[in-house]
Amino acid sequence: MTRKQSAFAIGGLILGASLVARQLRRLRAIDLAGRIVLITGGSRGLGLLMAREVGRLGAHVVIAARDEAELLRAHRDLLAHDVEVSTLVADVATEAQARRMISNVLERHGRLDMLINNAGVIMVGPVDHMNVADFEEAMATHFWGPLHTMLAAIPHMRENGGGRIVNISSIGGKIGVPHLAPYCASKFALTGVSTALRTELARYDILVTTVCPGLIRTGSPFNAWFKGRHRAEFAWFAIADSLPLLSIDGRRAASQIVDAMRHGDAELVVSWPARFAVAAEALAPNTLAKAMTFVNRVLPSPTGMLGNESHTGWQSGSRWAPSPLTRLMERSAAENNEVPQRS
Numbered sequence: 001m002t003r004k005q006s007a008f009a010i011g012g013l014i015l016g017a018s019l020v021a022r023q024l025r026r027l028r029a030i031d032l033a034g035r036i037v038l039i040t041g042g043s044r045g046l047g048l049l050m051a052r053e054v055g056r057l058g059a060h061v062v063i064a065a066r067d068e069a070e071l072l073r074a075h076r077d078l079l080a081h082d083v084e085v086s087t088l089v090a091d092v093a094t095e096a097q098a099r100r101m102i103s104n105v106l107e108r109h110g111r112l113d114m115l116i117n118n119a120g121v122i123m124v125g126p127v128d129h130m131n132v133a134d135f136e137e138a139m140a141t142h143f144w145g146p147l148h149t150m151l152a153a154i155p156h157m158r159e160n161g162g163g164r165i166v167n168i169s170s171i172g173g174k175i176g177v178p179h180l181a182p183y184c185a186s187k188f189a190l191t192g193v194s195t196a197l198r199t200e201l202a203r204y205d206i207l208v209t210t211v212c213p214g215l216i217r218t219g220s221p222f223n224a225w226f227k228g229r230h231r232a233e234f235a236w237f238a239i240a241d242s243l244p245l246l247s248i249d250g251r252r253a254a255s256q257i258v259d260a261m262r263h264g265d266a267e268l269v270v271s272w273p274a275r276f277a278v279a280a281e282a283l284a285p286n287t288l289a290k291a292m293t294f295v296n297r298v299l300p301s302p303t304g305m306l307g308n309e310s311h312t313g314w315q316s317g318s319r320w321a322p323s324p325l326t327r328l329m330e331r332s333a334a335e336n337n338e339v340p341q342r343s
Contacts, residue, residue: 028207028264030164033058036109038101040064040092040149041119043074044337045218046168049254050116055083057258060109064088064101065119074337092119092145093137102152114164114261115153117146117190122220123310124237125227127181128302135182142169142186147193154206162205166261167194171214171274175281175288178296179233198266207264211257214274215240215247219333221321222313229307232300234316242329246273250332314340 037054041047042063051061055078063078063085065071071087078085086108090101105112121141123134146167157163172180173187191210198208221241226233240246248271260268269275280288322330333339 025263025265029262030264031058032114032258032262035059035113036062036105036111037114037116038062038064038105038112038153039116039118040090040101040145042116043067043070043087044223045220046213046216046250046254046257046336047116047118048074048077048336049218049250050118050257051078051085052081052083053251053254053258054114055081055085057262059114060084060086062086062088062105062109064090064092066091070337077337092117092149093140095144095148098145098148099152102149102156106156111160112153112156112163113160114166115149116166116168116257116261117149118166118168119145120168121183122180122224123182123227124179124224124233125230125307125310126179126300126302129227129307130182131308135185138182138186139189142183143189143193146190150197154201157206158204162207164261164264165197165201165206165208166257167191167208167210168257169194169210169212171212171269171277174212174269174274174278176292178292179228179299195267209260209265209268211260211268211270212274212278213248213253213257213270214277216250216253216270217241217247217328217332218250218336219329219331219338221329222333222338224313225310226313226316227307227310229300229303230309230311230316231318234311234313235318235320236299238313238321238326238329242326244328247271247328250336 032054037059039047039051039061042051043065051063055061061083063071063074068089071089075085075087088101088104090097092098119141121137150165167190169191170187172184173191176184194208194210201208221234221238253270256268256270269278
C-alpha cells in the first residue's frame with residue numbers, strides 16, 4: 001500500500017468512526033417532556049438558566065438552594081417563562097439535607113429522571129490568605145454535596161431503569177488556576193468522581209456527564225467571595241467575566257449543557273478558551289504551567305492581616321468594577337437573579 005493509499009485509508013476510518021459516534025449519540029438522545037429534573041443551586045446564575053432551558057423543553061424542574069427568598073424569586077421567574085417548577089430549601093453541603101432533598105423529590109413526584117449538581121461557592125484570592133476552612137467549605141459544596149446526592153439518587157435510578165446525572169465541574173477542575181486554590185482542589189475532586197462513576201453506572205443506563213465550563217456570563221462574580229486585596233481581586237474577575245473573547249453567554253452555555261445531558265455525553269468543555277486550555281494542558285503541560293505562573297505574577301499580590309477577611313463582590317467595588325468594562329456581567333446579574341432584593 002502506498003503512502004497516499006494509507007492516508008486515504010486512515011482518513012476513511014476516522015470519518016467512519018465519526019459517523020458511527022454521531023449516530024450512537026443520536027440514539028442516546030431522550031425527550032425531556034414530562035421528565036423530573038432536579039437542579040441544585042438552581043435559584044440563580046447558571047442553575048436558573050438551565051432550569052429555564054429544561055423547562056422550555058417540557059420538563060418539570062425542581063430547583064434547590066439554601067436561600068428561601070432567592071428561591072421564591074426564581075420560582076416567579078420560571079413561572080413567567082411558562083416553566084413547571086417546584087422548589088426545595090436545602091444545603092447540599094450537609095449530608096442529611098442532601099439526602100432529604102432527594103427523598104422529598106421522590107415523595108412529591110414519584111421519580112427523579114435527571115439530577116444536575118450545580119451548587120457552588122467561589123473564594124478568590126492568594127493562597128497566603130486561605131485557611132483550612134476555605135478548603136473544607138469548597139470540598140463540602142463541590143465534592144461531598146454532589147456525592148451525597150448521587151448516592152441517594154442512584155438506587156432509585158437503577159430501579160427505574162436509568163437516568164441522567166450532570167456534574168458541573170469547571171475548567172478549574174482540569175487545570176490549576178492561580179488565586180482559586182480551594183475552588184480548584186474541590187473541582188478536581190468532582191471531576192474525578194464524576195468520570196469514575198460514568199464508567200460504573202453506564203451498565204444501568206445511568207449516564208453521567210461531566211461539565212467543565214470556562215468563564216460564563218451569569219453575573220456570579222457579585223456573589224463570589226474575595227480575600228487579599230479584595231477590590232482588585234473582584235475587578236480582574238468581573239472584567240474577565242465580561243469580555244466576550246474570554247467568556248461565553250450564559251444562555252448559550254445552559255443550552256449546550258442541557259443538550260449534552262439529553263444525549264448522555266461523557267464530557268462537555270464549555271467555551272473555546274476552556275477547550276484551548278485543556279488541550280494545552282494535555283499537549284504542553286510545562287508551557288501551560290509557565291503561562292499560569294506569569295498570570296499569577298500580574299494578579300494582586302498578598303497583603304496584610306486584613307487580607308484574611310472575606311468580602312463578597314457586592315462589598316468589593318472600585319473604579320474598575322462596576323464600570324463600563326463590566327457591563328455585560330452586570331446585565332447578566334440582573335437577568336439571572338444574582339442581584340439581592342432591595343428592602
